[in-house]
Amino acid sequence: MTKNSIPGIHHVTAISGPAQANVDFYTGTLKQRLVKKTVNFDAPDTYHLYYGDRKGSPGTILTFFPFADAGPGRAGPGMASAYAYAVPKGKFTEWMERLGDAAVDFAGIDERFGQQYITLRDADGAPVELIETDRTTEDLLDGFHSVTLWERDIAPTARLLTDAFGYEERGHETLRGVERLRLVAPGDERGNVIDLIRSEKPSIGRSGAGTIHHVAFRARTNEEQRDWQDRLLSFGHRTTPVIDRQYFNAIYFREPGGVLFEIATDPPGFAVDEPVRTLGQALKLPPQYEPIRDRIERVLPPLKVAS
Numbered sequence: 187m188t189k190n191s192i193p194g195i196h197h198v199t200a201i202s203g204p205a206q207a208n209v210d211f212y213t214g215t216l217k218q219r220l221v222k223k224t225v226n227f228d229a230p231d232t233y234h235l236y237y238g239d240r241k242g243s244p245g246t247i248l249t250f251f252p253f254a255d256a257g258p259g260r261a262g263p264g265m266a267s268a269y270a271y272a273v274p275k276g277k278f279t280e281w282m283e284r285l286g287d288a289a290v291d292f293a294g295i296d297e298r299f300g301q302q303y304i305t306l307r308d309a310d311g312a313p314v315e316l317i318e319t320d321r322t323t324e325d326l327l328d329g330f331h332s333v334t335l336w337e338r339d340i341a342p343t344a345r346l347l348t349d350a351f352g353y354e355e356r357g358h359e360t361l362r363g364v365e366r367l368r369l370v371a372p373g374d375e376r377g378n379v380i381d382l383i384r385s386e387k388p389s390i391g392r393s394g395a396g397t398i399h400h401v402a403f404r405a406r407t408n409e410e411q412r413d414w415q416d417r418l419l420s421f422g423h424r425t426t427p428v429i430d431r432q433y434f435n436a437i438y439f440r441e442p443g444g445v446l447f448e449i450a451t452d453p454p455g456f457a458v459d460e461p462v463r464t465l466g467q468a469l470k471l472p473p474q475y476e477p478i479r480d481r482i483e484r485v486l487p488p489l490k491v492a493s
């Protein structure tokens with residue numbers, strides 16, 4: 187049985203420039219774990235890198251397609267424009283000291299819906315927000331807090347999220363010409379917040395390094411995913427068939443504002459082809475590419491991961 191709402195974000199996938207600078211920022215500066223080192227299943231001569239918490243839990247996963255020669259992109263209407271990590275209770279000051287010690291620039295402190303946050307730029311200039319939350323964990327970050335979607339018109343996307351996905355409206359504010367609507371999935375799962383923004387200023391986005399490719403929501407089981415597929419169809423959204431992504435099953439569709447949405451299953455998870463202890467250390471390939479592993483390993487640049 188499908189619960190009446192999506193629990194939250196499963197993963198976010200973005201585009202980056204050279205892989206090593208991406209690894210350095212997310213494993214070094216942000217202290218995330220590289221939980222899977224694999225290839226772009228549609229272009230196996232490029233990496234697909236997954237960062238997350240120690241176990242690679244849904245709601246903590248940020249993935250990148252690094253292209254050494256990717257041109258810079260910029261977010262605009264019809265694109266996801268930022269992701270935010272949840273800073274556990276009491277660790278916000280620690281983060282600012284840590285970034286200061288490492289001479290990492292950040293903007294802020296700002297406040298949004300009563301929560302303090304700062305904004306960093308990753309190696310490709312993508313905004314990464316760290317938001318102070320009430321969550322408690324030993325980790326320095328507790329996965330995603332939210333994703334921001336930049337829309338020309340907020341209403342149709344808000345309707346999809348509330349009526350089909352079961353999100354609830356939690357607040358509305360306009361700051362410096364940017365209107366922001368906050369939607370929250372019931373429950374307290376990681377990444378259960380979606381912010382929709384609309385800007386007064388005309389702007390056109392361009393996909394490229396430093397931009398988000400798609401946003402994946404969670405289905406706890408394959409059966410739940412099939413139910414979401416039916417439910418979306420009843421709301422007029424036809425998804426792709428179920429696609430096997432090795433670590434989850436995926437369906438995709440474009441939301442009314444143009445952002446590519448995915449619904450990804452929790453199972454089988456990232457420990458399906460290597461133990462949790464050594465996640466991300468070896469290059470993992472799906473079965474169809476094992477026969478050409480030598481060729482793939484020759485063209486991929488070696489990566490050094492911060493320990």
Ligand code: ZN
Pocket residue numbers: 197199400402436448450
């Ligand atoms: Zn995805």
